[in-house]
Amino acid sequence: MRHLLPTTALVAAAALALGACSGGLGSDEASPAATDGVALVEPGTLTVCTNPPFEPFEYEDESGEIVGLDMDIAREVAEDLGVELAVKVTPFDTIQSGTDLDTGTCDIVASGLTITEERQAKFDFSDPYFDADQGLLVPAGSDLSTVESLADKRVGVQLATTGETWATEEGLETVQFEDLGLQVQALTTGQVDAVVNDIAVLGPWIDEGFEVAATFPTGEQYGLGVKKGNTALLEEINSTLVRIAGDGTYEEIYTTHIGTAPDEG
Template sequence: MNHRPVLFSAAVLAAATLALTGCAGGDDAPVEEGALELVTPGTLTVCSEVPYPPFEMEDGNGGYTGFDLDLVAAIAEKLDLEVSIQDVGFDGLQSGTTLIAGTCDFGASAMTITEERKTNLDFADPYYDSLQSLLVKTDSGITGIDDLEGRNVAVQQGTTGENYAEENATGAVLVQYPGDAEMWPALQAGQVEAILQDLPVNIEHVKADSDYQVVEEYNTDEQYGFAFAKGERTNLREAVNGALQELRDSGEYDTIYDKYFSAE
């Protein structure tokens, strides 16, 4: 993936500062920008692997959109910051390598919170509940995970979808790809016969092409969270949590959610 920054302008709030509970010191005092330890002053620099619709997408005008990135833009507005999106590889992001290197302030890339990832990452409060799923051609003869023996199945490297396939797709030939941008064309070209990954992403493909269908969904009790380098930017993580709660309380979160998921 290339690493190109794109700036989004975040409107200045009417209030000069945002009071966030649970910040450093345990009182209701607002967090000053300097205390957030931003990579670039005045800007929220966020790493994400694009594309991964409907969570991360290019908007056709040189910028980015999607559920995660719209939510990031709303958080930045609450914190009176601009946003710079860095397009990075997911494997380096989920392993903590990218964040430890100081490339960005945090990662927003449909990342499931897991105990394994918590050894290298800190997470903000969960912001999305997800399922895994199996996508195939409608005429494939595949009706579920039990039909995958001996078949090539696309999985994204370093993801919980890959883990689920390793544990449950008995006899399948798992083919690793960097992301959905490579898996979807591979399925269309017949290089693989199925994709096992997050349900919302597979649903986007069904919407785009009726020759494909989701034949099974798997409840894995997954929740997505924004990822931070372990032990770093604690004030920023708490500020993000406070902004997320404000968005939920005001109904703005629901508006962003319905934009992408109301048809599901």
């Protein structure tokens, strides 16, 4: 499994983005005009909607700030635009449905969003920045480790996620939860027998008496989302993704939150 910003693809896609974006970075004016035509929900601020807890991509630290890999990437976009970053916590369903973007709640949605055809019909995605598979979280010592072993078991899934879609397509008995934290709470209390979610977010729970028993390859990739037709902002995001892939910033962000450097092999 590779968790790697696809640098080659981004560089190939960057020519148009770099040509179109002559650089809000370094502007002293905090307004849409200062970002080369990128209109923002709140002038001078790039607003991102996210749905923690989804560590290491978005979660609340000890000070109450929402941090994580996604937030660091969004902050890089804001810095290139020359604006501040504001984070809004919203339900995952209003994120993945495009509602937060359509209602002007935020400029970007960033919440470990897998790029799917269904979501692409609702909003526009950036170039992918992370490869993800599904994982199976179970109590330590459990004999559940395959799809077959989950027959007649209750599997906790996060509402409106690709993990839910995968489990449903596999014919598993699913129980829906609003977020990952509630999934794990249900596993702790025995409400469910196992939890399915993106493999990269399950690691932090290993020290809590659980284990990741299996990885289910799905070929999923994460992207940042913007409102349909918001080409100017999309180009800025892709330009930032190219920059951080090339200057080492992405590797630093990845290593900080994932614990290892991206696998380029």
